[in-house]
Amino acid sequence: MKYYAHIAILACLLPCTCTAYELIGTATLSETLVAQHYTINPLLDAVIVVDRTIPSFEYQTFYCAGFADEDEGEQGRLHFLEHIMIDRGSYEPGELKQIIADNGGQSHAATYHHFTRFTLRFPKDKFDLAVEIDRNIYYNTIIDEEVVEKEKKIVLTERSQRLTRPERRSENYFYGFIYGKKNFNGIGAETFIQQLEPVGLKNYYENFLREQKRLIVIIGDVDIDHVLTKLDEAYGNDIAPVKVYAPQSPDRDVLGKRLKRSSNNLNFTIFRKGWYIPNLGHRDYAGLLIVERLLEKPSNSLRASLVDSRLAKSFSVSVRSYKGFGLMTCYAELPHNTSRNTIQDMIHVALANLKSISDAELNAARNQKLNTLYSAFYNRSSMATSFGGAFAHAGDPLLYPKLIQDLKSIRPEDIPPIIDQYLKDDNSFTHSLTEIEQKQPSARKPRTFGHYAGIVSVLVGWLTLLGGIVALFVWKIKKSQRKTWTTSPAFQKVMLNEKIFNPDI
Amino acid sequence: MKRFLILIFSFILLGPLSAFAEIPNHHIFYRTDKRAPLTRTEIVFLGAGTGADSPSQIGLAQTVRKLIWKTAKKQGHIDQLEALGTHLTLTTSETYQAISIYGLSENSGKAIEIVRDLIYNLAFSEYDLKYVKSQLSADYKNEIKRPTYTLIKNLALSQTLGVTKTRSLKTLNDLSLQDIGQYADRLLKTDVVFFKVLSDRDSSEIANLLRPLTEERKMRGQTGGFVHSLNLPSTNAKVGPTAFIFEGYSHLKNVFCRWMIPCGRTGEENYIPNMISDTLGRSPESRLLYKYFRGELKLVYGTSSRYLSEQNARYIEIYADPQLHNSEELITKMFDFIQNLPDNPRFWETLKEERETNDISFVHARTPQQRLNRAVSRAIYKSPRRKGGSDAVTDDEVRAFLEKFFVPQNMIMIFLGPKDRITEILNTHLPKVDIRVHNVKELIE
Structure with a gap:
């Protein structure tokens, strides 16, 4: 009986003492760094990497919604909210920044295509404060008239500053085609920003942004148990149901198309060619990273031949993941006299050549990519963003370190099928931003005998006409003089005399 | 061996x-x-x-x-x-x-x-x-x-300080x-x-x-090669107030403004200019430029202050990016802000905060790479170090520094944006400023 009583007491206490978080994966990054992935509640995951190199920590929170997830004509709301949240939370104006500064911290926020990121950076003993601020921003951000009007001025200044850059405009056109949005712009249109009001923004904050899945990434000099305890206290009891938002699918209708726009004040043509590729997590993604490197290495590559021959001012290739899909993009800045078809042809040739890649070439490209991936371990902020991107785009933050293993397993024979499957014209689209063409006066044609004969005939015609007019004029004058004479008394007298003596008149 | x-x-x-x-x-x-x-x-x-x-x-x-x-x-x-x-x-x-x-x-x-x-x-x-x-x-x-600040600053410093x-x-x-x-x-x-x-x-x-x-x-053998020397040409000149405006940026919707305050030579002690620069705008959190020009006046998106050097010239650089319709207010207010800094109570409050949090906030700049860079930089430039570091710098020293350097005669300004509008603003509000209009081609002549 006593035994059962103990079990009953334990059963009563258990819900109060047990924690909600759960370890769901680990990944070894390097000799000293290990990433641990936890769920804190159904809407919140966390990745923790202990790094004691310096006595501070990076705390980044990712909300899985970005400006590409916003509806056409309503882009810019998330970016606007991001400004308000990091500036204010529920504190008095300026107070949050002051608290962060007083505690030796730093803060930053940014909105990407598919996630919104808030960064806090503090000395190691300020972890509790970081959680408190993060919680405050998540639950209690005040969105009132005062803060909205203030942020409008700042966001409009940011907007006007950015859009003067042609690279930015070209990027917006390019992604507009991918997402099927006519006016793709993460900051939003000026008129849209002007009309934002607190009620709508508050609604968006509560019923859209806060319903997104979140990931908190903590990298630094922290104690894992303490981190988990604090996250559990802050968020462990939040059991809001998960709402599933359909991922943005890229527009397939643009495939095979070559689009062009014109703009003023362009010193060069901006050329972008994109291919849809699988997302992070697919093994081919690592193979495509190898292709990327081979196309843009400093010598014996497409980039080297384009830049060295001055067909392009600059050329780069990128492989990136987005929500539910991936994209490989060639970007070039071309002098106005370089034909875009030439670039297309050179890309075809370069890709065809890569199908006969040697072991040595593959190893070199792999080593370079590993160098790039390892380099991020020196930079907590970029490492955290890689975890956040993998979570927002593919649902698993540990797909980012898994990429290292995938890269190590790629062989030369994997590359030709990857090129054949993804990097073909009917799976690509091209966008160019060129200078507005000035209408030139048509070139003068060389004159023939017929031209000269025509000119002479016209001239003769004109002279004849002129002669006729002059003759007519003279005749008219003479006629008028005659008329004057015939009506004069002298004429009447003569006439009378002539009539009398000349009966023919 | x-x-x-x-x-x-x-x-x-x-x-x-x-x-x-x-x-x-x-x-x-x-x-x-x-x-x-x-x-x-x-x-x-x-x-x-x-x-x-x-x-x-x-x-x-x-x-x-x-x-x-x-x-x-x-x-x-x-x-x-x-x-x-x-x-x-x-x-x-x-x-x-x-x-x-x-x-x-x-x-x-x-x-x-x-x-x-x-x-x-x-x-x-x-x-x-x-x-x-x-x-x-x-x-x-x-x-x-494109707007190229490195070359534009180089031109401005070559015309004023002789770099x-x-x-x-x-x-x-x-x-x-x-x-x-x-x-x-x-x-x-x-x-x-x-x-x-x-x-x-x-x-x-x-x-x-x-x-x-x-x-x-x-x-x-290693003789007859380059020898390191810090005996750079003297760069002590009267600079201003001088404003550099460039043709060809009329399409910009913002005016990108930079104020450069020359303050001594490379190799001198760096504590005071570093403290002033950090107080004005190290990271955005609560530093004075951010608080005043963005938080209160809402005139800018980005603002910063940095302590820099070029050849033998050291200077504090202040940056702001107002929209065209806010540029008049920003330019005039920034001019006043800089020259009145010694008497601005908010500067002294922020400096106090900066002193109190300097040690803990410096923790972010202690990565192995940053430590290595600092060690090399110190060894090359051999700037004198003070016992007690910046804690040993008194407010009186800071004030003397501000009164010496943060004056109109020591202001070099660079404005990128619509030339005619900027000229009009300067002529109206700051008539004593020597306005120099340049073509960007001069940067590489």
Whole structure:
């Protein structure tokens, strides 16, 4: 009986003492760094990497919604909210920044295509404060008239500053085609920003942004148990149901198309060619990273031949993941006299050549990519963003370190099928931003005998006409003089005399 | 061998040299970072930077840098390094020329041998020189097609403080293969070559890896090359108030404003200008420029303050980016803000906060790479250090500094945006400012 009583007491206490978080994966990054992935509640995951190199920590929170997830004509709301949240939370104006500064911290926020990121950076003993601020921003951000009007001025200044850059405009056109949005712009249109009001923004904050899945990434000099305890206290009891938002699918209708726009004040043509590729997590993604490197290495590559021959001012290739899909993009800045078809042809040739890649070439490209991936371990902020991107785009933050293993397993024979499957014209689209063409006066044609004969005939015609007019004029004058004479008394007298003596008149 | 062992042992026992010492030849500045299996090694040729270019040879150090890269590509060194997962980077600063290799630690030894082969087999042809000159010439022309603060600041400082221009198409075109040969010869014989290394490998292993390079240098002799000197030309001049405005930016919707406050010379103590700059705008959190111009007046998106130097000139740079319709208010208020700083109670409040949080906020700048950079910078510039550091600086000293330098006569302004509007604003509100309108082509003439 006593035994059962103990079990009953334990059963009563258990819900109060047990924690909600759960370890769901680990990944070894390097000799000293290990990433641990936890769920804190159904809407919140966390990745923790202990790094004691310096006595501070990076705390980044990712909300899985970005400006590409916003509806056409309503882009810019998330970016606007991001400004308000990091500036204010529920504190008095300026107070949050002051608290962060007083505690030796730093803060930053940014909105990407598919996630919104808030960064806090503090000395190691300020972890509790970081959680408190993060919680405050998540639950209690005040969105009132005062803060909205203030942020409008700042966001409009940011907007006007950015859009003067042609690279930015070209990027917006390019992604507009991918997402099927006519006016793709993460900051939003000026008129849209002007009309934002607190009620709508508050609604968006509560019923859209806060319903997104979140990931908190903590990298630094922290104690894992303490981190988990604090996250559990802050968020462990939040059991809001998960709402599933359909991922943005890229527009397939643009495939095979070559689009062009014109703009003023362009010193060069901006050329972008994109291919849809699988997302992070697919093994081919690592193979495509190898292709990327081979196309843009400093010598014996497409980039080297384009830049060295001055067909392009600059050329780069990128492989990136987005929500539910991936994209490989060639970007070039071309002098106005370089034909875009030439670039297309050179890309075809370069890709065809890569199908006969040697072991040595593959190893070199792999080593370079590993160098790039390892380099991020020196930079907590970029490492955290890689975890956040993998979570927002593919649902698993540990797909980012898994990429290292995938890269190590790629062989030369994997590359030709990857090129054949993804990097073909009917799976690509091209966008160019060129200078507005000035209408030139048509070139003068060389004159023939017929031209000269025509000119002479016209001239003769004109002279004849002129002669006729002059003759007519003279005749008219003479006629008028005659008329004057015939009506004069002298004429009447003569006439009378002539009539009398000349009966023919 | 004996000297080499002494070098290794002194390096292991003593660690990096103190900031006050001259940098000995082949010294290794080293920091360990075990977070990634990577090694970054910089081979620094001290004294071989753009500062050594004579006025008739502006661009010489840059041209040689490009030629070394071209040689590396032509002779296959780039491909060899690529295969090892190593990036080769060449940089030219005012004080040095540096060759940097950054890649997988397991291949560091091989990479260093490749670089040794590269630098001791440099061969430049007339054709290569012609190619590099045309490439640099195209780069210069491209640079001025976009807002290029580096060149614009250089022009403003050359016209007010007499620093040397860093770009000149004329001197670039005049460079001969003989000039290049002489430079390359002096580069290899540079008096002091030192190493800057960040690695997951231990220091003795690094010293061993660098041995092929140091031995080669010893074997070939090291006299008659570049010698490091901080005796840069004097740059003490009356500067202002002067405003530089450029033609060709009428399409901009914002006015990009920079105020430069010259404050002494390189090699002087840095505590006070650093403290003022941090108080005005280190990171955005609550610093004065952000609080006042963005938080309260809502005139800007970005604002910052930095303490910088160019050649022998040091200056504090203040940046702001108002929209065109806010530029009038921003320009006039910033002018007043700067000149009234000594009497601005908010400056002193923020300085107090800055003093209180300086130690804890500095923690973010203590990565191994940042520590390494600071150690090298201190050793090169040998700025005096004060007992007690910035804590020993009094408010009276800060006030005296502000009263001396934060005055209209010491303001150099740069405005990028619609020329006529900016001129109108300055003529209306700041009639004493000397307005100088330039064409961007002058930046590279």
